[in-house]
Amino acid sequence: MAESSRPSSDAQNTTPGAPASQNPNGSPEPNARRKPAPKSSGRPAGGQGRQDDALLKADSYTNAPKVSRRTLTREEREELAKQEEAERREAQRLARGKARGPLGRWWRRLQSGPDRVSFGMAIVALGVVYGDIGTSPLYTAQTFLSGQGGLQHADREAVLGMLSLVFWSITLITTIKYVLIAMRIDNKGEGGIFALFSLIRRRGAWLVIPAMLGGAAFLADSVLTPAVSISSAVEGLRTIPMLEPLFDQNTELTLMITICIIVVLFCFQSRGTERIGRVFGSIVLVWFGFLAIVGVANLSSDWSVLAALNPVYGLKFLFSPHNAAGIALMGTVFLSTTGAEALYSDMGHVGRGNIYFTWPFIKVTLVLCYFGQGAWILRNQHNPEYADQATVNPFFEMMSPNVRYLAVVLSVAAGVIASQALITGAFTMVSEATRLNWMPHLQVRYPARTRGQIYIPVINIVLCVATLAVLALFKDSEHISAAYGLALTITMITTTVLLAVYLWYDGKRVGAVVFTVVFLAIQVLFFIASMAKFLHGGWFTMLLTLAILAVMFTWNEGTKLERAQRRHMSPADCLPALDKLHGDFRIPYFADNIVYLTSDTEMKRLDTDIFFSIFADHPKRARAWWAVSVETADEPFTREYTVENFGTNYLFRVRMRLGFKVSQSIPAYLHQIMHDLEKTGELPNQKSVYPKVDADPGIGTIRYVLIHKALMPESKISTRGALSLQIKYAIRHVAGSPVKWFGLAPYNPLVEVQPLFVSTRRPPRLKRVGRPQPVEPEMIAPAGQ
Secondary structure (H helix, E strand, C coil), X not given: CCHHHCCCHHHHHECCCCCCCECCCCCECCCCCECCCCCCCCCCCCHHHHHHHHHHHHHHHCCCCCCCCCCCCHHHHHHHHHHHHHHHHHHHHHHHHHCCHHHHHHHHHHHHCCCCCCHHHHHHXXXXXXXXXXXXXXXXXXXXXXXXXXXXXXXXXHHHHHHHHHHHHHHHHHHHHHHHHHHHCCECCECCHHHHHHHXXXXXXXXXXXXXXXXXXXXXXXXXXHHHHHHHHHHHHHHCHHHHHHHHHCCCHHHHHHHHHHHHHHHHHHHCHHHHHHHHHHHHHHHHHHHHHHHHHHHCCCHHHHHHHXXXXXXXXHCCCCCCCHHHHHHXXXXXXXXXXXXXXXXXXXXXXXXXXXXHHHHHHHHHHHHHHHHHHHHCCCCHHHCCCCCCCHHHHCCCHHHHHHHHHHHHHHHHHHHHHHHHHHXXXXXXXHHCCCCCCCCCECCCCCCCCCECHHHHHHHHHHHHHHHHHHXXXXXXCCCCCHHHHHHHHHHHHHHHHHHHHCCCHHHHHHHHHHHHHHHHHHHHHHXXXXXXXXXXXXXXXXXXXXXXXXXXXXXXHHHHHCCEECHHHHHHHHHHHHCCCCCCCCEEEEEEECCCXXXXXXXXXXXXXXXXXXXXXXXXXXXXXXXXXXXXXXXXEEEECCCCCCXXXXXXXXXXXXXXXXXXXXXXXXXXXXHHCCCCCCCCCCCCCCCCCCCCCEEEEEEEEEECCCECCCHHHHHHHHHHHHHHHHHCCHHHXXXXXXXXXXXXXXXXXXXXXXXXXXXXXXXXXXXXXHHCCCCCC
């Protein structure tokens, strides 16, 4: 402000009586009247120009970002060329397949639609999607034996009952509900409960309740999955005879190894799930192949356990008095389906077709492993070697000691991959919640070639800290597992409700009723069984779920209140005042250009927040005012902009459309737009006289302004509404300022607070006390006496 009112030598040449007017960089206002130039004093005519050039030479000492003449970088051109070459080769393959009869035509249709299959992305799908469900054989049978009172109590009826329930739970929940039904319902390729809600939100306001609750429960489970998966796998190192003395002497060693693995895992998230997925995918391929081999090796000794494919065995044992665990057995069976929700949420990362392509292989290997463990249990029920062991893990015991070394190494890797599946799912869920305005707009990075591959730094840090806190609180997998799975049953139930609503309004009403009855019955049983864990650790999951739910609910409520008061002004209403301020030379320039960053997408009208910011306190006079919004495109390298000038040369509404892989270099792009408008004559010339840090003498000074809202004390608002706004503003403060999102931190932007004009109460009138007595007329002395 001080700089803007500093006089310049040019101001001394103005006509007497005319106000001096210069911009903050010292260049004169072109509309100001000037005296005739003085006669030459013997200096060369170009002396003043050379002096200005010398002043501006300082611009060469900065390396401020500037835009290139090209619209794509060399790396982007190379990447697009690779994509075009890959598409060309794929088109050639499809063309060749057309001549191969019905099968070739079917393959061509498949590769031309949303279910297309890529071998490379199929490997990524193995690493990103199936980690969680792939670790369930590690502990499902072990938990079953503990619930039945030990290996000696697991007779044929119990084993066949457990295997039947596991097989049909995987078939009904994972295969039918998620793979065959849920994954057909996507929102522009994205899956998950939030993407599903966005498709049916217009069907009823009440749908926000199951959507928020399910999303919060999924995010809570994303904290527990890395802790339980990795810690249970690391604890498998204790079963290696050579390492037993080391772990006996250092009881905290498994915890420290788990912490190190988790920290490294979260540090690698910024590199993208595509790179991680390719490495993990190869490991998962080996892991599931290993599960199938060891399963078949044990199943070959007793093929009769395949009778458990009959669902009657499961139903009879569940309600049999011989079932020592009772209904809690369903909590154990539920462990075999963990990861199904992550499979739906990660669909946008790897593509639906790649999941369809890989799931049959995954399911077969899981079933073979479970049935192999069942055959081993029946074979060793009365084995005296295990008579005195309180806990027996059939997964490790059914292998020879030499094979067990490999099993432990692969299980540790599988535990890491299981964590990855939930982490990537959490990124997707938060991104969807942001689009629904249920969470703050966090910085999102796209480290891979597809938009589904996202990375959110703030969420990555929060998940890492929360996971480490879980490890510090519960110490080992036995205690963490008490809290594990309860939240996920809530997510499955709420997803079922939303899917049923979608099917109902899609015209499949009979199917919607059958779907609701069947799957709600199964998942309610899962929930009731999981509630047995509440006092043993489930309380932590529920507490975390409620905390996340509170964040989403309050942010949504606060956003509704703010949007309810948003107003727009037509050009006829705002231009007269802006035109008068633009030409009022009595007021010094606040800056040559004042740029407002806004999320408002309206192009033909002006947000009243911007209008009143210009006139608040001391009017912010400028040579041009700008309202700029940024839209993220679905294409990776899009760089476009649209301008509306309202018929003026001082008010501009700009909307940039940037690809999801494009850095939001707003200052550099805005300089380009200003130069473009100068060339077309829409923006008057703003050549600077003095050097500027942005090293662009062709554009005047720029001041960036961001507007935040604050609740007025007199606001007529409910206690819940006021609390929602207060919590929203606190979350926004913690989540980070939009200054960082737009890359404005080096440019010293102005963050301005405006009152939120919701309905206000009129405070009672003040009562004046100590009022003086009226003065008598004769006591007033006549003027001049």
